[in-house]
Amino acid sequence: MTTLYNHRRTTDLYPTRGTSEAMMPRHDPVVWSPPGTPGPLGRAGLLDFERAGFTTVDALLSSDEVALYRAELDRLVRDPAIRADERAVVEPTSRDIRSVFEVHRISDVFASLVRDERVVGAARQLLGSDVYVHQSRINVKPGFGASGFYWHSDFETWHAEDGLPRMRAASVSIALTDNHATNGSLMIIPGSHQTFLSCAGATPQDNYKTSLRMQEAGTPSNEAITALAEPNGIRLITGRSGSATWFDCNCMHGSGDNITPYPRSNVFLVFNSVENRAEEPFAAPARRPAFVGARDFTPVR
Template identity: 35%
Template structure:
């Protein structure tokens, strides 16, 4: 798929774009149907909150047939190639499970800050492509963005190892307040199947989910093949070490699975 010039300009200016209904509700439901089995797994890729509910599942595309296809879906990979101007490889594939009542906070951060510090990613030539697997509203812990904050480049951050069960390089309150003074805060919402694409230096966070509605989000993080990571201190399932360019499947690759299930 091709982005419009307006979408490309918004990505460059604001740091993110929202693509409503990029996947059908049926395609999103197929992806979501795989989650209960994944969340029951006892394996290193499944990260739990301090409360015991699942926080994140890494690298599901390596052990689930549906997500193996999603990881090569042209609606996710072709925009990444277009925006980064190169072939891309999979730096990270994860599902963040913001569980109803129990989904914990994600502190204010830039993803590139962690990828640079922990994985040795040279430059911010990686991006997130996120798929809503549930309807996202103002109550179930939506992502919060500070528009145009990506234009500051990498911002100094501290390594927070205590707030949640997952270590993260986070920004201090004074810096966040100054960025918000300039750019405000937005929280993109939408139906299951909506896609968010955002820059790796865009400052973002999410509040705890106190609502009775889950907010599961799938993230495909692609990196330019000429920007491969140089540190290998995190497990391969968190920061992949296969820098082979992603080869996309046909656009109907999920429909084929839905027909097989039916």
């Protein structure tokens, strides 16, 4: 049975998009399950996630599975109907497809990946409850000029614009091509998940229409990034196709442009606790569309 959006409202623990930037401590757990809870992520993985805000899995998918998901990604990107769909986001300059959202609804192949126990089981293990998909997408970074994603905390956006009340969501980025140090791979600031960065500036109307191409609202200052990176530096996440990175919703992360000949394509899945369902936006004039921030809270089975 589908669980639909309701109009409840909780106290805003993480005010943002005001007149000035500010840092505040996290009020929520990082790993919500009790210690020793069984699941796909072992003890070392859970400890890494708790401490650094992320953990990597060297070989989540086999080479045959990578080939299956990569072929499906290529099919979606080539499909004229997908390009014409509002769920497809194109590069500002080249007009190549940058992302396709809600892929678990568009594609049965990616829907099966969401239900894979290696994936959804790890999400339940981290979040301590049943989970639903808050967002899914494929990110395509073809060579020779695909643009990056500037530093940001996903939670800041999901709280401000989608109404997620607490830090009880986790993302997994699964590599469908090799992620090199040179082709625009993910960068994370270890430990940044413990600090909420309240960003300055109001959210424009229909901000998602531009932010999915180039984010401006909800981005930190240079001084804030420097302060967050000072204790532990910046970690560049590389790995072979089939590897995966789980990271906390409040990790400060970003990626650079890809000016190499080597594409970088990943599938990106966001799981949110069913006990942390989206409400009204905390700092935006209206909710974003459901393909960006889900309003169907049906648990993944």
